[in-house]
Amino acid sequence: MKIATIPFEQAASARVYSDYMKRVKREIQSLPQQSQDDIYMEFNSHIFEAIQHRGSTHEIDALLDILEKLGEPHDVLKQLVADKKLEQATRTFNPLHIFKALVLNITNGFSYIIFAVLYLFLFAFLFLIVAKIMHPEQVGLFTQDGHLKLLGRTTNPLQPGMVEILGDWFISLMLFSAVLFYFIITLLLRIKKSINKK
Amino acid sequence: MYFVLYICFMNETFVANWKSQLKKGTLTFVILNVLKDNEYYGYELIEEIKKHTDMEVAEGTLYPILNRLKMDNLVDSKWVEQGTGIPRKYYSLTEVGMKTLAEMNAYWKTLVFDIEKIIK
Numbered sequence: 609m610k611i612a613t614i615p616f617e618q619a620a621s622a623r624v625y626s627d628y629m630k631r632v633k634r635e636i637q638s639l640p641q642q643s644q645d646d647i648y649m650e651f652n653s654h655i656f657e658a659i660q661h662r663g664s665t666h667e668i669d670a671l672l673d674i675l676e677k678l679g680e681p682h683d684v685l686k687q688l689v690a691d692k693k694l695e696q697a698t699r700t701f702n703p704l705h706i707f708k709a710l711v712l713n714i715t716n717g718f719s720y721i722i723f724a725v726l727y728l729f730l731f732a733f734l735f736l737i738v739a740k741i742m743h744p745e746q747v748g749l750f751t752q753d754g755h756l757k758l759l760g761r762t763t764n765p766l767q768p769g770m771v772e773i774l775g776d777w778f779i780s781l782m783l784f785s786a787v788l789f790y791f792i793i794t795l796l797l798r799i800k801k802s803i804n805k806k
Numbered sequence: 807m808y809f810v811l812y813i814c815f816m817n818e819t820f821v822a823n824w825k826s827q828l829k830k831g832t833l834t835f836v837i838l839n840v841l842k843d844n845e846y847y848g849y850e851l852i853e854e855i856k857k858h859t860d861m862e863v864a865e866g867t868l869y870p871i872l873n874r875l876k877m878d879n880l881v882d883s884k885w886v887e888q889g890t891g892i893p894r895k896y897y898s899l900t901e902v903g904m905k906t907l908a909e910m911n912a913y914w915k916t917l918v919f920d921i922e923k924i925i926k
Contacts, residue, residue, distance in 0.1 A: 612891040657849035679866030
């Protein structure tokens with residue numbers, strides 16, 4: 609989408625403006641195109657309206673003042689981008705979006721660290737599926753003398769009494785666990801989002 | 807000497823901090839009330855708030871707040887093309903926003919009434 613640039617009388621103003629808008633663009637590039645356009649156009653509109661209402665102030669002075677009040681794109685947009693990303697992630701169920709939303713929100717509270725750990729489990733389950741295919745004897749759910757001993761991969765030769773009990777079912781179980789964790793994470797994120805709103 | 811001066815005057819820093827917290831806490835409430843009777847675009851909304859209150863709205867904080875209000879379905883927005891070529895994004899209260907604000911305003915009145923009883 610072509611977004612109109614603001615015409616300035618002075619070349620210096622145009623340069624300051626273009627530099628600021630470039631930084632805005634960089635901050636929001638992880639969002640879907642529509643959200644990017646929306647945020648970009650809103651900042652553009654704000655600067656334009658403020659310039660129009662500057663009165664007798666010199667253009668460059670007014671612009672510097674406006675941009676200072678708007679704040680550094682990185683600081684101002686951090687929360688907005690994190691919010692939008694979370695909104696997108698919980699709407700689409702797309703793992704990549706959820707992962708990005710978690711990374712952006714991880715500094716926003718302890719609960720997101722828990723989400724990240726749950727996500728780590730999810731990837732571990734997926735990793736174990738690949739590992740099972742490559743090393744069927746070393747990967748699985750192992751018991752020793754009737755007790756659960758290990759879920760995962762053993763590098764040592766099996767200890768006496770240690771047996772893998774799931775066989776090929778292991779892959780199905782890991783796949784099921786990954787999907788289950790995935791839905792749990794997304795649902796928890798939705799609940800968390802609705803709690804945030806209250 | 808300084809100590810005497812200090813205890814004779816109010817604690818300005820304390821009051822300044824208190825005011826700032828109060829303003830921060832009521833900004834969303836003010837925004838909703840400004841949007842109650844009219845739709846505004848971002849810049850205009852800031853000017854309206856400044857006109858009616860002594861709040862210095864940090865421009866950068868307004869847009870994330872408006873986005874949250876939109877996510878909560880309290881406000882809606884629409885882009886309106888302008889002759890200048892640079893469209894404006896107008897914000898207005900939704901049906902849910904109106905009802906929510908009515909509830910908030912009622913609570914505010916009770917709060918002010920109670921506080922004034924204590925102040926007396």
